[in-house]
Amino acid sequence: MKGSPRLRALILIAPLLFFLGLFFVWPLITVITQSVSDPAVSRVLPRTADLIGDWDGEGAPSAEIQAAFRADIVGATDDQAVGDVTRRLNSSKSGFRSLMGKTVTAVRENPDVDLAEVDKRWADPAFWKAIQDNASPYTDSFLLAAVDMERDSAGSVVAMKEGTSANFTILMRTLWTSALVMLCCLVIGLPYAMIAASVTGWKRAVLLGAVLLPLWTSLLVRTAAWMIILQDNGIINQVLTGLGITSGPLALIYNRFGVVLAMTHVLLPFMVLPIYSVLITVPGNLMSAAASLGAHPIRAFLRVLLPLSLRGVISGALLVFMTSIGYYITPALLGGAGDQMISSVIAEYATRSANWSMAAAIGLILLVLTLALYAVYNRLSRDPIQAR
Amino acid sequence: MMKYAKAIYATLIVVFLLSPLLVILPLAFTSSAFLTYPIPAFSTRWFEELVINSVWSRAIVNSLIIALATTALATVLGTLAALGLRSQDLGMKSQIRTLFLLPMVVPAVVLGVGMQALFVRLGFNSTYWSVIIAHTVVAMPFVVISVSGALTGIDRRVERAAESLGAPPWKVFSLVTLPLAMPGVLSGGALAFATSLDEVVLTLFVAGPNQRTLARQMFSTLRENISPAIASAAFIIIVGTVVIAAVLMLSRRKKA
Numbered sequence: 001m002k003g004s005p006r007l008r009a010l011i012l013i014a015p016l017l018f019f020l021g022l023f024f025v026w027p028l029i030t031v032i033t034q035s036v037s038d039p040a041v042s043r044v045l046p047r048t049a050d051l052i053g054d055w056d057g058e059g060a061p062s063a064e065i066q067a068a069f070r071a072d073i074v075g076a077t078d079d080q081a082v083g084d085v086t087r088r089l090n091s092s093k094s095g096f097r098s099l100m101g102k103t104v105t106a107v108r109e110n111p112d113v114d115l116a117e118v119d120k121r122w123a124d125p126a127f128w129k130a131i132q133d134n135a136s137p138y139t140d141s142f143l144l145a146a147v148d149m150e151r152d153s154a155g156s157v158v159a160m161k162e163g164t165s166a167n168f169t170i171l172m173r174t175l176w177t178s179a180l181v182m183l184c185c186l187v188i189g190l191p192y193a194m195i196a197a198s199v200t201g202w203k204r205a206v207l208l209g210a211v212l213l214p215l216w217t218s219l220l221v222r223t224a225a226w227m228i229i230l231q232d233n234g235i236i237n238q239v240l241t242g243l244g245i246t247s248g249p250l251a252l253i254y255n256r257f258g259v260v261l262a263m264t265h266v267l268l269p270f271m272v273l274p275i276y277s278v279l280i281t282v283p284g285n286l287m288s289a290a291a292s293l294g295a296h297p298i299r300a301f302l303r304v305l306l307p308l309s310l311r312g313v314i315s316g317a318l319l320v321f322m323t324s325i326g327y328y329i330t331p332a333l334l335g336g337a338g339d340q341m342i343s344s345v346i347a348e349y350a351t352r353s354a355n356w357s358m359a360a361a362i363g364l365i366l367l368v369l370t371l372a373l374y375a376v377y378n379r380l381s382r383d384p385i386q387a388r
Numbered sequence: 389m390m391k392y393a394k395a396i397y398a399t400l401i402v403v404f405l406l407s408p409l410l411v412i413l414p415l416a417f418t419s420s421a422f423l424t425y426p427i428p429a430f431s432t433r434w435f436e437e438l439v440i441n442s443v444w445s446r447a448i449v450n451s452l453i454i455a456l457a458t459t460a461l462a463t464v465l466g467t468l469a470a471l472g473l474r475s476q477d478l479g480m481k482s483q484i485r486t487l488f489l490l491p492m493v494v495p496a497v498v499l500g501v502g503m504q505a506l507f508v509r510l511g512f513n514s515t516y517w518s519v520i521i522a523h524t525v526v527a528m529p530f531v532v533i534s535v536s537g538a539l540t541g542i543d544r545r546v547e548r549a550a551e552s553l554g555a556p557p558w559k560v561f562s563l564v565t566l567p568l569a570m571p572g573v574l575s576g577g578a579l580a581f582a583t584s585l586d587e588v589v590l591t592l593f594v595a596g597p598n599q600r601t602l603a604r605q606m607f608s609t610l611r612e613n614i615s616p617a618i619a620s621a622a623f624i625i626i627v628g629t630v631v632i633a634a635v636l637m638l639s640r641r642k643k644a
Binding site (some may be wrong): 004005006008009010011012013015016017019021023024025026028030031034090098123188191195196197206207210211213216218220221222223224225226227229231234235238259265268279297322324326328329331333344346347350351356357359360363364366367370371374378 | 390394397398401402404405406407408411412415422423424425445458465466468469471472473474475476478481484486487488490491492495496497498499500501502503504505509520521522524525528532542557569579582586587588589592593605607609610618620622625626629633
């Protein structure tokens, strides 16, 4: 009954490990495989896909490969899947649409027909090349498209034509908006944390409570509240027009201002709390010591308090930035069409256009970015956690 | 001079932090059809709407079912894991701990895409189970953190004393360890419940029309037409959170 303590610990952890392996790690692996998999051609033409890799691209492929291709066509009974393959091949090499239609009919009538006799285009290596290029079940085209790149006909990576895709622009916008939110949180949060750490008693309780209370309230409720405050006939606009400062309502919502303001509000606790927790370990008499030695308050701040709070500042900044690049709800509700962030694009691809590979490819980029930031954050904040 | 500047600054930020909550709560009782001030008259019509309108009442029931199941699952899994993580003999402890906390870090949209793709393939997407499992994944870290915190406060000599007096392991656990860790288990469970109640993004991916939750319903209402029913729903969520927090505080104070 007793067992070794190590075995007991493993048994206690096992259920959660199993659960996370199944429902957390596996979904993320699905995202990775989905972003690089492209089974449309290889699934319908499996035998051809197997063999055509060996073809050197000179002249028509060997009789063996041609036989495999005919066998695949006879075996392909799902017309929709054949249609997908045709579309894919046609986008690599135009003319495939008519060629495939003709060939499928001929081969289904006579499985041993000579392909070059069905259509002389089969003697042209360019058409076989198109099959060879698309035969691999893996592709980097979705990942490239996620940053607005593609492969040209020669196979080298080039930027997409301007105006075809906005993924890269939106990725940059996400990083920029997140940086702005991080900056706002820092500018507001650093002095606030310093004040909170410098006062005691009920004052400190109020200052900390004001940070913690929003943190405990639903994100959705807070976003809804900002919509109410910022809308055209919301409180701010009512006051402004009522006092005659503006003649009509200011546009405060469905634009970048609304997104940054609400996200700053939502993420401010993540900036204040790490800075605060570093600052309360700083002895309170350091500033007065600096002052008694003749340092100007500003100089004392820059040379004493700021360096000491730096680790909290960096932790908080990373935490805010990392959280905000993956934000979905707040930009979706408070932003206009031009303020959507990368998460909205992913959701759009997945739910509206059912383009899972694109959703997964952009998702993978976001995932890698987030995990890299988290690794840095984890490294920075590890020591105090272990000390606890 | 500096002192006043500090006081004014701190007050301004406190107002900034709290104003959204103070603004939305009174609107739950508006008689108007719009979410604007001034409130013409006091009314409970929007609370009635939540009960009468089957879309909202169904969403509330769904949220309760899913949040309760999530809380149970996350609390059991998280508490067991936190107990296991306490062992000194476990290898790769910090890696395992990081894995347990990662669901809080991974962007919900990415996780949602992966979960939907996988759950569709496994054939149980758009069921209560898919939503409960998704919510449990993101709610569980809160339980692990909070129970681990409570466990580090336990003096291991108390457990050793029970063992040396001949108590079998399960008795040590149920009579000594668990009662001492209970505040952590309770607050972890409360956080898991709140997380599930507020979860929108994963729900968008893994829930079908029959599993529409309150948060999901609020999200789509906010997108389409802002109705005061939102404020009433928000009122319920805020009051619910405060009540849970108060109960926890009281139960903790009694112990201490």
